[in-house]
Amino acid sequence: MTTLRSTAYPQTSAERDRWIIERRGPREPVETDKPYAFLVEDERFENGEMGGVATIFLTNRECPWRCAMCDLWRNTVTETVPLGAIPAQIMYALDRLPSTRQIKLYNSGSFFDRGAIPREDYGAIASAISTFERVIVECHPSLIGDSYDQFRSLCIPPLEVAMGLETAHPDVLAKLNKRMTLDQYAGAAHRLKSDGVGLRSFVLVQPPFMREEESLEWACTSIDFAFDCSATVVSLLPTRAGNGAVDAFATMGLFAPPHLRVVEAALDYGVALGRGRVFVDLWDIDRVACCRDCRPARLERLRRMNFSQRVLEYAPCETCGGRS
Ligand code: SF4
Ligand SMILES: [Zn+2]
Numbered sequence: 316m317t318t319l320r321s322t323a324y325p326q327t328s329a330e331r332d333r334w335i336i337e338r339r340g341p342r343e344p345v346e347t348d349k350p351y352a353f354l355v356e357d358e359r360f361e362n363g364e365m366g367g368v369a370t371i372f373l374t375n376r377e378c379p380w381r382c383a384m385c386d387l388w389r390n391t392v393t394e395t396v397p398l399g400a401i402p403a404q405i406m407y408a409l410d411r412l413p414s415t416r417q418i419k420l421y422n423s424g425s426f427f428d429r430g431a432i433p434r435e436d437y438g439a440i441a442s443a444i445s446t447f448e449r450v451i452v453e454c455h456p457s458l459i460g461d462s463y464d465q466f467r468s469l470c471i472p473p474l475e476v477a478m479g480l481e482t483a484h485p486d487v488l489a490k491l492n493k494r495m496t497l498d499q500y501a502g503a504a505h506r507l508k509s510d511g512v513g514l515r516s517f518v519l520v521q522p523p524f525m526r527e528e529e530s531l532e533w534a535c536t537s538i539d540f541a542f543d544c545s546a547t548v549v550s551l552l553p554t555r556a557g558n559g560a561v562d563a564f565a566t567m568g569l570f571a572p573p574h575l576r577v578v579e580a581a582l583d584y585g586v587a588l589g590r591g592r593v594f595v596d597l598w599d600i601d602r603v604a605c606c607r608d609c610r611p612a613r614l615e616r617l618r619r620m621n622f623s624q625r626v627l628e629y630a631p632c633e634t635c636g637g638r639s
Contacts, residue, residue, distance in 0.1 A: 324490070324569070327402055331365040331492045332381040338559030343373045343389050347400045349493075355415055357389035360624055361513075361547055367415035368451075371408040372457040373401055375431040378424030380455060382493045384481070384522055386558035387423035392502040395430050397574060402439035409443065417449040421477075426452035427462040434462055451515060453477040456495055456503035467510060475513030475547070478503060481541035482522050484533045490524045497540065504544035515548040516541035520581055521573035522554050534581035542590040549585055551595045553578050553603050575605035575613060576638055582617060583626050594621045606635035613637070 325331050329338055345351045352372040357365050377391035378420045405420070420440075424431050432440070444450050450472045454463070459476070469475055480500055483490050488497065507514050518537040521530035534551065541549045554571050564570035585593030595617050603612060609632035616627050629637040 324564070324567070328492060328494055331383070335381045335383055335492065335560045337631075338563050340559055342391065347374055347392060347396040348403055348407070350374055350404045350408050353412060355412055357622070358417070358594075360417070361592070361623055363429050365622060366417065366448075367413065368417040368419060369408070369412050369415040370419040370421060371447045373404050373420060373422040373432075375401065375422050375424070376428075378455075379428065379430070379491060380424075382479075382481075383491050383560045383564070384519065384554055384558070386495055386555075387580075389558075391423050395433065398433055398435055399439070400442055401432050401436050402444050405440060405443045407544065407554045416447065417451065418444055418447045419451040420444070425454040425458045426476075427454050427458045427460070429462055434465060437466050437469050439473065441466070447470045449473050449474045449475060449513075451475040451477055451513075453479075455479075455493075456500050459503040459506055467512065473511075473513065475515055476507055476522060477515040477517060477550075478515040480537060480541050480544075481517065481519050482525070482533055483537040484529075487524045487533070488524055491522060496523060501544050504546070508545045511546075514541075514544060514546045515550060516544070516546040517550050517552055520551050520578050521571070523561055523570040527571055527573075527577075531577050531580050531584075534577070535584045538581070538588070538593065542588065547591045549591065549593045551578065551581055551585070551593065553596070553600065555599050555602050565623045573603060574639075578603060579617065579629075580611065582620055586620060586624055587626050592624055597621070598599070606632060606639050608632055608634040609637055 325334050350371045351374045355367050355369050358368045360366055376395045377388045422431055428430055450470055456478050474515050481491055520534050538549050540616050556565055561570055582595045608629055612630035618629055631637055
């Protein structure tokens with residue numbers, strides 16, 4: 316194991332795929348007739364109203380890419396799920412969730428990956444979600460193609476596609492092994508815009524390969540790039556270890572988790588721009604380091620900023636001055 320972890324990160328994508336897979340732990344046990352999770356959260360909508368959004372985490376075949384920072388493969392299976400399984404998973408969750416205005420169908424990969432979500436199920440899926448005010452799915456930019464067109468033609472509510480930009484730093488993006496360039500991202504975003512489809516961009520705060528002192532600047536540059544691509548929402552994700560590869564980068568000195576003050580400053584920057592909504596993803600925020608004394612107040616500030624989309628005052632802290 317020591318030898319494995321000390322091996323340098325390879326240069327080619329195929330070798331990187333292998334390197335990343337070799338460092339993985341086991342998958343979680345999942346069932347193809349149930350989503351692996353589902354929940355409801357409040358979110359600020361584009362028109363400024365607050366409302367409930369159901370998120371259904373669909374169980375399906377693993378994404379074909381092997382991005383260095385990704386841990387979504389944990390809750391996937393290795394084969395395409397049977398026909399009917401995805402609509403059944405959606406109904407399973409909707410039967411158990413309170414009613415909401417919007418819905419996210421997140422599948423740990425690309426919704427328009429035919430090996431993940433069979434196209435034959437599109438009609439049943441569209442029917443199951445027809446009464447929502449907005450439907451949000453996720454997709455790699457290179458799969459905004461025929462399947463996307465087919466689903467869009469069936470989907471009655473306005474559609475929004477969440478695409479991981481990850482970072483606008485071209486060299487870091489290449490090393491993340493997403494096999495995507497900034498031009499490809501912009502091209503896919505342009506197509507969504509032409510079709511009247513919303514874009515939600517995911518931006519990593521302090522990804523692997525990025526120097527800590529550059530991370531805020533590149534988070535801000537990435538927010539700018541996403542809005543230049545007509546994103547209506549930018550979601551900031553503090554990069555986390557735990558998928559094997561990122562843990563290995565940490566031991567190699569190529570990754571450190573972002574400090575909360577970097578996450579805060581990136582959110583402050585994005586919200587102050589006023590170009591669209593900017594959220595910080597709080598699902599794993601407990602892993603982000605900061606002063607213990609003011610941590611609860613600062614996390615509450617981030618929650619309130621997500622809702623208000625206003626830059627709020629920092630809570631005073633006698634221990635750290637509220638900023639460490
Ligand atoms: S494209 Fe998305 S889901 Fe697929 S490996 Fe990369 S980050 Fe993970
Ligand atoms: Zn403090």
